[in-house]
Amino acid sequence: MNTLDVMLERNKTFAAQQLAAGTLMPSLPHAVPYLKAIIIGCADMRVDPADVLALEPGEALVLRNIGGRVTPVLVEELRLLGRIGQLDQAIPGGGGEFHLIVLQHTDCGITRLVRDTPLLSHYFQIEERELEAKSIADAHLAVVIDVAMLRAVPALPASWLLSGLVYDVSTGLLEVVVPPAPIR
Numbered sequence: 001m002n003t004l005d006v007m008l009e010r011n012k013t014f015a016a017q018q019l020a021a022g023t024l025m026p027s028l029p030h031a032v033p034y035l036k037a038i039i040i041g042c043a044d045m046r047v048d049p050a051d052v053l054a055l056e057p058g059e060a061l062v063l064r065n066i067g068g069r070v071t072p073v074l075v076e077e078l079r080l081l082g083r084i085g086q087l088d089q090a091i092p093g094g095g096g097e098f099h100l101i102v103l104q105h106t107d108c109g110i111t112r113l114v115r116d117t118p119l120l121s122h123y124f125q126i127e128e129r130e131l132e133a134k135s136i137a138d139a140h141l142a143v144v145i146d147v148a149m150l151r152a153v154p155a156l157p158a159s160w161l162l163s164g165l166v167y168d169v170s171t172g173l174l175e176v177v178v179p180p181a182p183i184r
C-alpha cells in the first residue's frame, strides 16, 4: 500500500471510532470544549500540536507555518478567523474566550535559513537589516518576540489569554517561556 492508501485506511478507522463515540462534528461545536485554544505552531512533522499536546478533536484551532512565526500572512489569517467568528458564533470573535498559544521548538528548520536573508525578509515582509530582531536562531527569544507582536494586533480580543511555549525535540517536553496573560 502506498502512503495515501495507508492514510485512507486509517481514516476509515478514525471515522468509525468518532461515529461510535458520538464525537463527529457535522457543524461547529456550540458547547465549549474542555480545552479551547488557537495554536500557532511550526509545520515541522515532529511538532504537531495534536500529538505533543494530546489534543482531542474540536479542542484547538491550529495555524502552522515555517517556524511557527508571526508573519503578515499569519496575522491576516487571524483577522479572517476573527471575521468568521463574528459571522459564526462558534469561532474566535464570537465564540468566547480562547487561549492563544505560540508554540515553537528547538532544532527548527528555520534556523538553517539564517543566512538566506532575501528569503526570510520576504517571509517576514521586512528589510534584510531588520532580520536580526526576529531572532531566527533562538526559539526562546523568537517566542518572546512573536508574543509581543501578537499583543499589538488590534483584531485580537484583549481579554484572551496569550502564552509562548518552546517544545524540546530531544525531551518531548514543553517549556513555558511566556506565561499566560491577557493579550492586553
Ligand SMILES: [Zn+2]
Pocket (backbone or CB within 6 Å): 042, 043, 044, 066, 067, 068, 105, 107, 108, 109, 110
Ligand atoms: Zn520548526
